[in-house]
Amino acid sequence: MRIQRVRSKWAKTHALLADPAVRPFVPETRPFTRATVKEMLNRMGMVYVKPVNGTFGRGVIRVEKITGRDPHYFFQSGVRQFRFETFNEMFDKLLEVKKPKPYLVQQGIELLKLEGRRFDLRVMVQRNLQSEWETTGIIGRLAHPSKIVTNYHSGGTPMTLEDLMDGNIPKQYFSQYRNGLKKIGTMVAAALTRKFPRLMEIGIDIAIDDQLRPWILEVNTLPDPYLFRKLPDPSVYRRIHRYAEHYGRFRRRKTRSKV
Ligand SMILES: Nc1ncnc2c1ncn2[C@@H]1O[C@H](COP(=O)(O)OP(=O)(O)O)[C@@H](O)[C@H]1O
Ligand SMILES: [Mg+2]
The missing domain is CATH 3.30.470.20 (ATP-grasp fold, B domain)
Known part of the structure; x- marks a missing residue:
């Protein structure tokens, strides 16, 4: 067998x-959409975005919403880091960086x-x-x-x-x-x-x-x-x-x- x-x-x-x-x-896990990423970032401040069928850490992205004196958005994929002023700018870049296949968004654990x-x-x-x-x-x-x-x-x-x-x-x-x-x-x-x-x-x-x-x-x-x-x-x-x-x-x- x-x-x-x-x-x-x-x-x-x-x-x-x-x-x-x-x-x-x-950890809380949802399908990757503009709405789920936005809502989870507002609530948790940090999420991981990853391919539904992935291995070896490939395609995994860490996304952060930074609050405080210098509020901004940030994400990292591999060793590449990106910074944005607004959620929409950040999300558009995320769509560019991720591969064209299904992803999920997961509560980030520090x-x-x-x-x-x-x-x-x-x-x-x-x-x-x-x-x-x-x-x-x-x-x-x-x-x-x-x-x-x-x-x-x-x-x-x-x-x-x-x-x-x-x-x-x-x-x-x-x-x-x-x-x-x-x-x-x-x-x-x-x-x-x-x-x-x-x-x-x-x-x-x-x-x-x-x-x-x-x-x-x-x-x-x-x-x-x-x-x-x-x-x-x-x-x-x-x-x-x-x-x-x-x-x-x-x-x-x-x-x-x-x-
Ligand atoms: N929700 C998360 N919070 C913190 N780190 C994470 C999270 N999800 C993944 N990671 C980090 O990314 C690595 C790869 O993610 P994983 O879900 O194991 O996908 P893969 O199938 O590519 O190994 C994990 O071993 C961990 O180091
Ligand atoms: Mg793994």
């Missing part, structure tokens, strides 16, 4: 919102930082040898200093959760915090399985805000297992690989002829 994949960030967001236990961790660089987490959840969902790995990703995304493919640096959270939570609470993240991992898997029963593995992008509150930015159904080779503890990747092999992730496609 083939492993199930779901590309649409919409389909996955709806599956998460359908579960009352997971719902509080999902990510925790380490030495001025934003970071978030990748949480790997897999069906184990008993076919139960198990959180098998957590790795942090530190954004390139001039970028608004943390993706490895956009210059993000993999780091351990311990190193990233050192200074943010007292040592004695660390394992409790990690267990909370693992629990979110299996809850998210359960929520998605209700809509997509043949999933075998997921990789959840989790943001942590300055209140240490976790937020689910997106769920990947073709998560990169190799990222976990960057962890100093090799047993993490070994287990990820063992489970993935068991459900057939690395199985070669049959060739048509043996000639």
Whole structure:
């Protein structure tokens, strides 16, 4: 049986919102329109605009409405930054910069930082040898200093959760915090399985805000297992690989002829 994949960030967001236990961790998400961007910016001040079918942080845009003494609008895509006096000027440029495909707009989370660089987490959840969902790995990703995304493919640096959270939570609470993240991992898997029963593995992008509150930015159904080779503890990747092999992730496609 083939492993199930779901590309649409919409389909996955709806599956998460359908579960009352997971719902509080999902940032508000709407279709991208002039009205939704305007309304959410007025209410939240910062949003992320991203392709419904995107990967590697490509096409992701951070949009801000700055208030106070020097009110203006601002957005960043890749390393390009733009400043505007009015919403309409800003939105017209946004239409130029975004690719001509469906986008969504999501409540922006102010990510925790380490030495001025934003970071978030990748949480790997897999069906184990008993076919139960198990959180098998957590790795942090530190954004390139001039970028608004943390993706490895956009210059993000993999780091351990311990190193990233050192200074943010007292040592004695660390394992409790990690267990909370693992629990979110299996809850998210359960929520998605209700809509997509043949999933075998997921990789959840989790943001942590300055209140240490976790937020689910997106769920990947073709998560990169190799990222976990960057962890100093090799047993993490070994287990990820063992489970993935068991459900057939690395199985070669049959060739048509043996000639
Ligand atoms: N709502 C958000 N608030 C803050 N940062 C975000 C938000 N959405 C995305 N990001 C940043 O952009 C990165 C890429 O976004 P993501 O939704 O994971 O799309 P992709 O499929 O391209 O990886 C995230 O890992 C995170 O660093
Ligand atoms: Mg992602």
